[in-house]
Amino acid sequence: HELREALMVRKFLVVFFLLGLLQGCLRQVKSNVAVFHSLPTAKTYGTVFLSGPNDEISNSLEFRSHSAVLGGKLAPLGFRVVDSIENADYLAVLSYAIDSGRQETSSYTMPQRGSTTSYVGGYAVTTDGGTGYKTVTDNTTVYTRQVALDIFDVRQSKDKPTKVYEARATSQGTCGTVTGVLPHIVDAILTDFPGTSGEAKKVSIEWNGKC
Numbered sequence: 001h002e003l004r005e006a007l008m009v010r011k012f013l014v015v016f017f018l019l020g021l022l023q024g025c026l027r028q029v030k031s032n033v034a035v036f037h038s039l040p041t042a043k044t045y046g047t048v049f050l051s052g053p054n055d056e057i058s059n060s061l062e063f064r065s066h067s068a069v070l071g072g073k074l075a076p077l078g079f080r081v082v083d084s085i086e087n088a089d090y091l092a093v094l095s096y097a098i099d100s101g102r103q104e105t106s107s108y109t110m111p112q113r114g115s116t117t118s119y120v121g122g123y124a125v126t127t128d129g130g131t132g133y134k135t136v137t138d139n140t141t142v143y144t145r146q147v148a149l150d151i152f153d154v155r156q157s158k159d160k161p162t163k164v165y166e167a168r169a170t171s172q173g174t175c176g177t178v179t180g181v182l183p184h185i186v187d188a189i190l191t192d193f194p195g196t197s198g199e200a201k202k203v204s205i206e207w208n209g210k211c
Helices: 002-025 061-077 178-190
Strands: 028-037 046-051 079-081 090-098 102-120 123-153 162-173 199-206
Touching: 028 178, 046 061, 061 079, 061 090, 061 178, 090 178, 123 178, 162 178, 178 199
Parallel strands: 046 079, 046 090
Antiparallel strands: 028 162, 028 199, 090 123, 102 123, 123 162
């Protein structure tokens, strides 16, 4: 009986470890994406200038990093990034935000090992093995990340551009920085670009867990 309990506890711990390992390997950034656009499906769209929602963000080192990510993902879709809006056919505006997070609590049970003492014929007999189950509680902070991508046609007018693409993505997870997941959320937005206008979809992108 004691050996059987020990084997059961060992089996449970092995399965628990393997599930945790598998979960770590299969981490994903999941995003809810909504897209509206009037773009045709094309192999080449032309030149594009990348900007933030305002000058302060556009001039920041953080945005410079994020715009490099966006530019690298737009290039295979038929856009060529240029350094001046004067030389651009399109203007792409990237915005992003993250909240302060909320606490989520989860509980699960797992076997508890220990020793029990019983008295047989006046003698104390101590046995090692499972003594029952204990409840383990995890507290996790979950953050909501939001990314917006707007593309304007500036071929007719640089001062009054025409919006031709609008995408909004919301993602929730334990990574508390936009930098750690922005490339994956942008990937979610640009999946099947330009996509079906008016479509809302859920997109999961593999993530290495680094935040």
